[in-house]
Amino acid sequence: MSSAVRRAMAMAVCALVVPLASCSGVGSAGSDGRPSVVAAENVWGSIAAQLGGDRVTVTSIIDNPNADPHDYEPTTGDARAIALANFVIENGVGYDPWVQRLIDANPVSGRDVLDVGTLVGVATDGNPHRWYSPVDVQQVIDAITSEYQKLDPADASYFDRQRSTFETSSLARYHALISEIKAKYAGTPVGASESIFALMAPALGLNLITPPAFLTAISEGTEPTAADKGTIDHQISAHEIEVYVYNSQNATPDIQRQIDEAKAANIPITTITETLFPAGATFQAWQVAQLQALATALHEATGR
Structure with a gap:
């Protein structure tokens, strides 16, 4: 599929969900009071879920091993999830440009975005596969934990414990x-x-x-x-x-x-x-x- 067609399809999805920001509680916690987190890729979603424990809800958009992330076409469900999220994690570095288009289609206050490529200082034409860099993974762990503590200050110590457990136990064999x-x-x-x-x-x-x-x-x-x-x-x-x-x-x-x-x-x-x-x-x-x-x-x- 050509890039022009992909862009057209992505913008069509965006157009479908523009009204969501004005009619929903975007930027506030989910219906159960927990911050809503959306990760474009399940690589980052897995880390985010383990760091958040039972204090956040995490949705990963690309979670099918058979899907090609480079050619992924977002659905209206993906657009809605991003529109309603408190915190969005995108890989950046040109890997998932559709995420920013969906974010731009629903500009709201109170929603934070972590662009991994920007976080670790990679140029837009650099290698986007940052989850294969142990150093970059650590930076993402720190950034996600800090964001959770910002979204839910009352549970700051809980998120510190989650990070400690993840780093010292879950990642020990890695x-x-x-x-x-x-x-x-x-x-x-x-x-x-x-x-x-x-x-x-x-x-x-x-x-x-x-x-x-x-x-x-x-x-x-x-x-x-x-x-x-x-x-x-x-x-x-x-x-x-x-x-x-x-x-x-x-x-x-x-x-x-x-x-x-x-x-x-x-x-x-x-x-x-x-x-x-x-x-x-x-x-x-x-x-x-x-x-x-x-x-x-x-x-x-x-x-x-």
């Missing part, structure tokens, strides 16, 4: 695996199918040698250059990479060919996804499963 992989495999050359892994690789100390332009092209749905394809083919055939990491939600013909080449070369392969998988998984369970699979692949490749 942080441990990152440290373990970095300690054991730092400097190991790896390849990847697209830019969603480009933020986690340096956190793990891995040397991602796939051409950056190729990673970006696959993520954005554009055609990689023949030169970049040739470089990756050589990296695989010459065993210049120890492990190949690919997004199982976006296996284009080029990526499938690279997977087949890696298998033929006996290079271990592991997968990651762009959204929570399986459906209903928590952020930490999803990340831990992927990190464990990567650690297994690295062990298989190196014997360490």
Whole structure:
């Protein structure tokens, strides 16, 4: 679907919900008195829900593992949820521009918006997959907690406890695996199918040698250059990479060919996804499963 058609559809949705702001209690707590939070992606929604506990209600708009966030078309239900929310979390960095259009269609006071890209200081043409950066995830945790304390000052200490539990208990295995992989495999050359892994690789100390332009092209749905394809083919055939990491939600013909080449070369392969998988998984369970699979692949490749 063309970008022009997508914009037209999104604006049509916006037009349907413009009256909501004037006839509803936007900017106040929900019917049960708890702040209403809407996250564009379930990655951020999972974190927001765990930090909020039973003091907030959290709705994630993109929560289907089979949905492509880059091409998502909002529904009237999505528009209504955003129109009535106290707090909206959008990824930004050009990843979910439809969120801002829905917000602009219902300009009301009392509704706060967290743009993750702006929070962490990423340019509009930067890598939008910020949930793969442990440093950025921590900044989001801090920002969400601060917002909850602003919306519900009486429960400020409760939100401090929720954050502490999430950081020290829920994320314990996530942080441990990152440290373990970095300690054991730092400097190991790896390849990847697209830019969603480009933020986690340096956190793990891995040397991602796939051409950056190729990673970006696959993520954005554009055609990689023949030169970049040739470089990756050589990296695989010459065993210049120890492990190949690919997004199982976006296996284009080029990526499938690279997977087949890696298998033929006996290079271990592991997968990651762009959204929570399986459906209903928590952020930490999803990340831990992927990190464990990567650690297994690295062990298989190196014997360490």
